[in-house]
Amino acid sequence: MRNVHHTRERIEASLRQAAPSLRAADQARVDAVCMRVATAGPQRCFAGDRPHALNKHLVRAAACLVLALGLAVLVRTPSPSTRAVEMPKLSLAFDRAYDLVATAPTLDASLRNEAADLTDDFADLTIAINNHAFSLLL
Amino acid sequence: MQAVAAGDERAFRTIAAALEPRLERFFSQLGVPKTDRDDLFQESCLRLYHAAGSYDPQRPFLPWALTVARRVMLNWHRARKPTVPLEEAGDVPARQRSPSAVAESDIWQFARARLPAETYELLWLCYGEDFEPAEIAAVTGRTGVHVRVLLHRARAALAQAMEKAGETRFLKRR
Numbered sequence: 001m002r003n004v005h006h007t008r009e010r011i012e013a014s015l016r017q018a019a020p021s022l023r024a025a026d027q028a029r030v031d032a033v034c035m036r037v038a039t040a041g042p043q044r045c046f047a048g049d050r051p052h053a054l055n056k057h058l059v060r061a062a063a064c065l066v067l068a069l070g071l072a073v074l075v076r077t078p079s080p081s082t083r084a085v086e087m088p089k090l091s092l093a094f095d096r097a098y099d100l101v102a103t104a105p106t107l108d109a110s111l112r113n114e115a116a117d118l119t120d121d122f123a124d125l126t127i128a129i130n131n132h133a134f135s136l137l138l
Numbered sequence: 139m140q141a142v143a144a145g146d147e148r149a150f151r152t153i154a155a156a157l158e159p160r161l162e163r164f165f166s167q168l169g170v171p172k173t174d175r176d177d178l179f180q181e182s183c184l185r186l187y188h189a190a191g192s193y194d195p196q197r198p199f200l201p202w203a204l205t206v207a208r209r210v211m212l213n214w215h216r217a218r219k220p221t222v223p224l225e226e227a228g229d230v231p232a233r234q235r236s237p238s239a240v241a242e243s244d245i246w247q248f249a250r251a252r253l254p255a256e257t258y259e260l261l262w263l264c265y266g267e268d269f270e271p272a273e274i275a276a277v278t279g280r281t282g283v284h285v286r287v288l289l290h291r292a293r294a295a296l297a298q299a300m301e302k303a304g305e306t307r308f309l310k311r312r
Contacts (some may be wrong), residue, residue: 007297011245015265018244020167022159029176030155033183037150040184 067133074126139199143190154183160200161207167246167262169255170211178214182207201273204263208277245296252299257292264289 141149161182165175185206193202246266250258263274271285278285299305 008293011293011297011300012265014245015249015261016268018246019266020163020246022163025155025158026162027155029158029179030151032176033154033180034147034151036180036184037187038147040187 063133066129070126070129070133073122073129139190139193140195142187143193150183150187153186157183157186157203160203164204164207164262164267165211167266168211168259169250170214174214178207178210181214182210185210198273200267201269201277204267205277248300248303248305249296253292253295257288257295260285260288261292261296 139149139153142153158179161179162175165178166172170178182203186203189206193199246262249261253261260274260278263269263277264271269277271289272282274280274289275282275285280288
């Protein structure tokens with residue numbers, strides 16, 4: 001381990017010492033670039049800056065839109081109690097036959113549970129969308 | 139740079155004069171031929187001049203300037219990428235130098251002949267330009283941790299190459 005460290009130090013020292021030193025500035029080059037800058041005219045905004053600023057506004061607008069949609073979904077999602085499950089109207093004979101196969105209260109309860117799960121999922125989804133929207137805004 | 143952003147040409151001249159040897163050495167170390175270095179220097183300075191307004195004085199100047207120069211150099215590399223029609227591809231001679239054919243006079247030449255260009259660039263920024271890993275990360279668009287890992291690998295690769303070549307004359311005695 002010490003040997004590895006020792007080699008590393010020697011390599012680092014060799015690299016630092018062998019780095020070529022800086023020469024004096026080439027005045028002809030400096031003059032040429034100054035002349036080019038003088039003819040280039042006044043400074044302009046970086047071409048990349050404008051789209052960047054625009055992108056930022058677009059992202060903010062999109063985040064606001066997502067937030068508004070999320071809130072709308074959250075508000076419009078019916079609560080489990082309001083979502084009544086209507087059983088299909090069946091004939092008496094069919095109903096009796098069906099009662100033999102499956103009991104109605106069990107089916108009703110499972111459908112209610114499904115509806116409640118769906119509502120919960122919608123609420124979770126809305127919260128997740130809102131969180132992402134806030135993180136985009138921040 | 140604030141004076142440059144305000145349109146002060148004398149301030150720009152001072153910066154250009156200070157940068158010229160730095161960029162010359164930087165381009166030379168990263169394999170830009172002498173004939174093209176002047177163009178790259180001018181293009182880099184022009185971009186720095188136009189971007190002066192976006193410079194943050196809280197940050198060190200040299201890494202920022204080398205970031206711009208590096209991008210100019212990468213664009214130049216991309217633009218000069220040689221393309222040869224498929225029919226003539228067989229006539230192109232192998233131009234890649236084998237390490238043994240290169241007479242290395244110092245450890246940098248040895249490293250350049252054996253390490254990939256990206257690895258060599260990191261070594262140069264760290265030990266040639268004396269940049270901190272965070273500054274190298276800013277210049278090369280990586281994270282600081284990634285740069286540290288790559289530098290560790292670069293040193294290991296260089297040590298391995300030197301050991302393989304039986305090269306000890308570059309290492310400084312302690």
